Amino acid sequence: MSKHRRNGKGKPSRKMVWRRIDLHLHTPASKDYQDADATYLDILGKAEAEGLDIIAFTDHNTVAGYAAMLREISDLERWETAGHLAAEDKPRLTEYRRLRDKVLVLPGFEFTATLGFHILAIFDQDVTIRALEHVLLELRVPFGALDSGETEVGATSDALTAYRVMAQAGALVIAAHANSSHGIALVGVGFGGQTRIAYTQDANLHALEVTDLESKRRRRTASFFSGAKPEYPRRMHCIQGSDAHRITGIPGDRQKLGVGERVTEVLLPEVSFKALKEVFLSKDFSRTRPRRRTTEQPFDHVQAARREGVSIVRSFHEGMTRQGGRMHGILRDVVAFANTNGGTIYVGISGNRKVAPKGVDTPPEAISELRAEIRRLVTPPIDVDFSVLNTRGRNVVTIEVPKGSDPPYVLEGSKIYLRQEAETNLAMRDEIVQLIKQTVSASVAPATASGESVSRPSERAQSPEEGSSLIEPPHTGVEIVRSVQQNGVIHHTMRDLRQGREVHNVTHSSARKLWRYAIALKEKHTFQAAKVTWIGNLGLWHKYLRAGRPRYDLVQKAADGQVHIYYGVTDEGIHGPWKAVVGMED
Numbered sequence: 001m002s003k004h005r006r007n008g009k010g011k012p013s014r015k016m017v018w019r020r021i022d023l024h025l026h027t028p029a030s031k032d033y034q035d036a037d038a039t040y041l042d043i044l045g046k047a048e049a050e051g052l053d054i055i056a057f058t059d060h061n062t063v064a065g066y067a068a069m070l071r072e073i074s075d076l077e078r079w080e081t082a083g084h085l086a087a088e089d090k091p092r093l094t095e096y097r098r099l100r101d102k103v104l105v106l107p108g109f110e111f112t113a114t115l116g117f118h119i120l121a122i123f124d125q126d127v128t129i130r131a132l133e134h135v136l137l138e139l140r141v142p143f144g145a146l147d148s149g150e151t152e153v154g155a156t157s158d159a160l161t162a163y164r165v166m167a168q169a170g171a172l173v174i175a176a177h178a179n180s181s182h183g184i185a186l187v188g189v190g191f192g193g194q195t196r197i198a199y200t201q202d203a204n205l206h207a208l209e210v211t212d213l214e215s216k217r218r219r220r221t222a223s224f225f226s227g228a229k230p231e232y233p234r235r236m237h238c239i240q241g242s243d244a245h246r247i248t249g250i251p252g253d254r255q256k257l258g259v260g261e262r263v264t265e266v267l268l269p270e271v272s273f274k275a276l277k278e279v280f281l282s283k284d285f286s287r288t289r290p291r292r293r294t295t296e297q298p299f300d301h302v303q304a305a306r307r308e309g310v311s312i313v314r315s316f317h318e319g320m321t322r323q324g325g326r327m328h329g330i331l332r333d334v335v336a337f338a339n340t341n342g343g344t345i346y347v348g349i350s351g352n353r354k355v356a357p358k359g360v361d362t363p364p365e366a367i368s369e370l371r372a373e374i375r376r377l378v379t380p381p382i383d384v385d386f387s388v389l390n391t392r393g394r395n396v397v398t399i400e401v402p403k404g405s406d407p408p409y410v411l412e413g414s415k416i417y418l419r420q421e422a423e424t425n426l427a428m429r430d431e432i433v434q435l436i437k438q439t440v441s442a443s444v445a446p447a448t449a450s451g452e453s454v455s456r457p458s459e460r461a462q463s464p465e466e467g468s469s470l471i472e473p474p475h476t477g478v479e480i481v482r483s484v485q486q487n488g489v490i491h492h493t494m495r496d497l498r499q500g501r502e503v504h505n506v507t508h509s510s511a512r513k514l515w516r517y518a519i520a521l522k523e524k525h526t527f528q529a530a531k532v533t534w535i536g537n538l539g540l541w542h543k544y545l546r547a548g549r550p551r552y553d554l555v556q557k558a559a560d561g562q563v564h565i566y567y568g569v570t571d572e573g574i575h576g577p578w579k580a581v582v583g584m585e586d
Helices: 040-049 064-081 090-102 129-138 159-168 193-201 273-281 301-308 323-339 363-377 429-444 513-523 578-582
Strands: 017-025 054-060 104-112 118-122 172-175 207-209 237-239 264-268 288-290 314-317 343-347 385-391 394-401 417-420 423-426 478-486 489-496 502-506 533-535 538-546 549-557 563-569
Touching (some): 017 118, 040 054, 054 064, 064 104, 064 129, 159 172, 314 323, 323 394, 323 423, 429 502
Parallel strands (some): 054 104
Antiparallel strands (some): 104 118, 118 172, 489 502, 533 538
């Protein structure tokens, strides 16, 4: 294989190829390594046997393992140059050269931050050992511990500081086993919601390593960080790695994997650190997938998206013909996503998993037409990314729409759309006013890596007044704040529990679908406290299915006896004590 695979030099092919990576490998330099007699050649040999293209040495709080491998190779090459290479050493040097031509080995480390969180920092192979150790010292790893490979090295930097220091040093920053032991997204860790949001949405964090990437559970980690969760609006790249502390894993023990036994595939134009990092800095989430053995079907991003279902950040369109308004529907979603939280549009497939995919016959022509229509009809300009995915033998075009930095975005010069959970709707007057205010204040809003402001619970829904017995409402759904009758027509003020926006003067005839449902129940006076299943002052009034997904009408009783009703709450909006009300487990 060509030399540029090892050193990133030369003229690489620009053909996009799925490459196998394992960015979480320990070596004998880690104190808890489990193979006493393992060598660095053994690690590279197992990587080749597993078909890996890129690996990273990530020992605990040290780069001693990577340095030891380089030192061993340097010694062999120096002896060769001097004519003193022993006969028994020649095969080792030959094998090192052969394997390093096949597998790109990146330096890195697994840092232990305060509170015990583990963070991976992966660097370009041209970064020197001295520079890597300088980063560790800046992270407050004691000088005397730089070569020890201990998992605990005393009081170090906090996670946010670590992200910043690593990113400024040029690293690819990944939260290690984020949903598991020592992970920043582990359920039950004793810190508040705002801290968890910051630790998983920070601008300098590029990806989450998770252990349940292929889980069929609806609440797997990747779906939690899909952008649909109100508290976590930034969609995160999620990958998997082996976290190997041995060459070959113990069969049946998923906690003791070997090199390359839990792997991610990445679509790359070349095998280099630069190309790898570009993937994780992009918003193209279709260029990573869990590796599957040859006897299994490749991971299908489209079917995985259909399992997640239509949401505030995901929509499906079977076609894009002008006849029947299908093209217009796609453009409405582009504008709505840009005005809300961004999202992915799938063209050529229904959101109904029971309907076979129709696909797009000529993807290049379809993309060209879609790009032209977006440029012609959407203002201000919005940069979207296109890709083509294959599902069940059909090509599907995806459109990745970022959250826009200059709302409101308009279709055909005058039509402003918003995404409200699984629906795209025309924005109402109050919503347009708030979009404009959002643009004016954007320069002072906290930003994530994508430039998006991180919403806070107090921004999504009005928090209870100080001293109130009310707990925070659910984070999705709608509440009717007040109702006033004027000229025989009832006008309602609706509060979007996700965004915290209030819209005044909504009538039954002017309401969108969820609002109309809530207004109908309110105007017909259907609420009866006796029909509520109560847990203290919180209760479940109705549970129903919509598009195969559960929805809840929830209630909360204030100390003065007033009942607050929250209509159409989705699973993403359930938090804290509301979980017990709907029977949801962590």
